[in-house]
Ligand SMILES: Nc1nc2c(ncn2[C@@H]2O[C@H](COP(=O)(O)OP(=O)(O)OP(=O)(O)O)[C@@H](O)[C@H]2O)c(=O)[nH]1
């Protein structure tokens with residue numbers, strides 16, 4: 601929701617450039633102000649928003665467009681490059697044998713995401729196994745087992761064992777023949793030191809190729825400390 605609005609505001613700013621008869625310093629400053637406002641409204645950290653837009657304005661005013669590129673295209677390119685620098689580019693998860701650990705706070709969607717990922721990999725022709733390493737929430741084992749049953753994924757779990765590391769270790773061993781092993785972990789309530797210690801031990805036991813932090817899309821700036 602917030603991000604959709606950000607996309608809209610940025611498009612609006614770019615349209616201003618496209619619609620202007622020529623690109624000059626006052627237009628650049630106006631656009632930079634628009635982008636700054638859009639970032640802050642989207643709950644981007646204020647210091648970060650300022651540093652992004654400062655960099656943007658500096659480059660847009662100082663850099664001469666390369667031969668063959670109009671000032672308009674040049675400014676749009678700078679905006680694009682500076683925003684990508686902050687947001688990062690996307691990264692494809694490889695379709696290969698791997699272990700993925702899902703972590704995150706309570707109720708953010710780890711278990712649901714495990715199911716979605718399992719289906720995704722299955723569609724791509726890989727076999728999938730689920731490991732129930734959430735030992736703290738009583739129903740977690742049943743939830744994941746049921747999910748696995750629905751999509752015909754292999755499953756490993758043991759409701760009697762309350763040691764997440766033990767389960768994780770046994771799980772990846774039991775599912776050795778499976779292509780993609782997804783390990784579901786306990787939700788964390790804020791950032792409790794003992795739970796952080798536990799997840800680090802689990803990560804080590806699993807030797808995860810990927811660790812996915814599952815975050816509710818409405819979380820805002822709290823995402824930083826969680827990561
Ligand atoms: N709208 C929406 N709801 C979701 C999504 N993913 C999960 N949920 C819901 O969010 C709630 C929590 O999802 P879970 O997957 O159980 O979350 P979890 O992180 O495993 O939770 P814990 O194991 O208790 O920490 C459930 O009611 C899900 O139906 C999503 O992408 N969109």
Ligand SMILES: [Mg+2]
Nearest residue numbers: 710711734740
């Ligand atoms: Mg869960």
